[in-house]
Amino acid sequence: MAEHREFFYRRLHSLLGVVPIGIFLVQHLVVNHFAVYGEESFNKAAGFLHNLPFVLLLETFIIYLPILFHAILGVYIVFVAKNNVKRFGFFRNWMFYLQRITGIITLVFIAWHVFETRVQVALGNVDVDYSLMEGILTNPVMFWFYLIGVVSAVFHFANGLWGFFVSWGFAQSPRSQKIVTYATLIVFLFVSYIGVRTLIKFAYGV
Ligand code: HEM
Secondary structure: OOHHHHHHHHHHHHHHOOOOHHHHHHHHHHHHHHHOOOOOHHHHHHHHOOOOOHHHHHHHHHHHHHHHHHHHHHHOOOOOOOOOOOOOOHHHHHHHHHHHHHHHHHHHHHHHHHHHHHHHOOOOOOOOOOOHHHHOOOOOHHHHHHHHHHHHHHHHHHHHHHHHHHOOOOOHHHHHHHHHHHHHHHHHHHHHHHHHOOOOOOOHOO
16 A cells, blocks of 8 residues: 555656646746847746736646655655666666756755745845846856756756656657657757856846
8 A cells, every 4th residue: 555655656756747847947948048039028028927817826736836746755765765776777877866966956956046036026025027137147156056056957857758758658668768868868958058048148148
């Protein structure tokens, strides 16, 4: 019975990593990328999302609760669960550990990022707009913190997609697993580019 429950929680953890959290991550980075086209474009795109009806309800069920569940079980998996990595080859072993390390980095980054933006808005201290992010990212320490956080989150998502395809049985043969490795590498490079390009615009204005 306990095993069944653990299996169910692990499945849910895996699914939530892709839907909705992974989809949200990509959507968030694409919307932020409007900054590259100028301050007004960014404010319009961010304002559209911010002014959606029932925004707090949507955020709670589509973002906060799924991330909270995924993060709590993720920390448990990293520090407590027994993992069987012997069945993987050298490359996959590395990817397995990087998945865990980037999970922890992403957790620290998201906690700080939400505190600095969403919590401050709720307290009435700031407005989330172009100048807020510009003010944060022109500080070189914060620029590197955000760069590492964004690249870690994207790596964690892209490499997690590989695990998702394999653990849900969509990629079983060695050949299909190889194809998924290349496909998720492209996802990693493409989405990282979108995220990092935006950070450079905020930090250096180019
Ligand atoms: C942007 C936020 C995040 C996204 C998009 C995300 C996405 C994913 C995806 C798609 C998977 C693969 C699921 C699978 O193996 O079937 C995964 C696995 C994992 N995530 Fe996350 N995740 C995020 C945040 C976190 C955080 C904050 C932690 C906390 C440490 C975490 C810990 C883990 C762990 C340990 C695994 C491996 C699970 C396993 O091998 O069974 N993740 N994540």
